[in-house]
Amino acid sequence: MVKILAFAGSGRKDSVNKKVVAIAAKGAQEAGAEVTIVNLEDFDLPIFNEDLEVEKGMPVEAQNFKELLISHDGFLISSPEYNSSYSSLFKNAIDWASRKTADEAPMAAYRGKVAAIMAASPGGLGGMRVLVVLRMLLENLGTMVLPNQKAVGGAFSKFDSTGNITDEKTEAALKSLGKELVETLTKLKN
Numbered sequence: 001m002v003k004i005l006a007f008a009g010s011g012r013k014d015s016v017n018k019k020v021v022a023i024a025a026k027g028a029q030e031a032g033a034e035v036t037i038v039n040l041e042d043f044d045l046p047i048f049n050e051d052l053e054v055e056k057g058m059p060v061e062a063q064n065f066k067e068l069l070i071s072h073d074g075f076l077i078s079s080p081e082y083n084s085s086y087s088s089l090f091k092n093a094i095d096w097a098s099r100k101t102a103d104e105a106p107m108a109a110y111r112g113k114v115a116a117i118m119a120a121s122p123g124g125l126g127g128m129r130v131l132v133v134l135r136m137l138l139e140n141l142g143t144m145v146l147p148n149q150k151a152v153g154g155a156f157s158k159f160d161s162t163g164n165i166t167d168e169k170t171e172a173a174l175k176s177l178g179k180e181l182v183e184t185l186t187k188l189k190n
């Protein structure tokens with residue numbers, strides 16, 4: 001069975017990116033994948049610093065996050081757009097997990113993986129600009145990124161007060177992206 005790790009680049013309690021990635025995760029589950037959803041803020045990671053790494057090694061929580069990436073075939077990622085780019089929370093986690101420990105292959109967390117990317121913003125463009133740099137980052141790390149992607153604009157008005165999506169078209173597009181990731185990973189595995 002295809003295993004997918006899903007997470008948002010925001011640590012905010014009411015994050016629209018968390019809501020968006022959960023819908024894509026549902027689409028992936030309905031297509032037959034095993035999906036693990038994690039919150040990046042649950043990993044208590046210090047800001048990456050090579051001196052700290054030399055002194056103390058990789059923090060247990062960073063190792064835990066890296067092992068999660070390694071043990072899944074693909075990723076569903078929804079990123080907020082902060083000043084046209086990804087959040088420091090996201091990049092810090094990515095940087096920690098890029099560091100080699102033990103006998104694993106270099107970039108074991110990223111190479112040979114496939115990702116589907118999304119962004120959500122209250123603005124009209126839906127975080128379209130972060131998708132450009134997010135795609136570039138992941139591809140440089142060795143993770144293939146599906147050509148299809150989804151930027152959800154006006155995101156605050158697309159969920160009701162209980163967090164459920166109210167826009168059927170957006171819901172269908174996100175679920176379809178999750179399904180497409182499962183189908184691609186299934187082809188690659190067989």
Ligand SMILES: Cc1cc2nc3c(=O)[nH]c(=O)nc-3n(C[C@H](O)[C@H](O)[C@H](O)COP(=O)(O)O)c2cc1C
Pocket residue numbers: 008010011012014015016017018080081082083084085120121122123126127
């Ligand atoms: C530091 C900062 C920079 C931001 N820059 C952008 C931006 O460049 N483009 C945009 O559409 N929204 C921007 N926003 C607004 C975010 O899209 C908004 O806070 C969004 O809700 C964050 O995603 P979340 O709900 O998943 O936390 C910015 C917000 C912050 C805090």
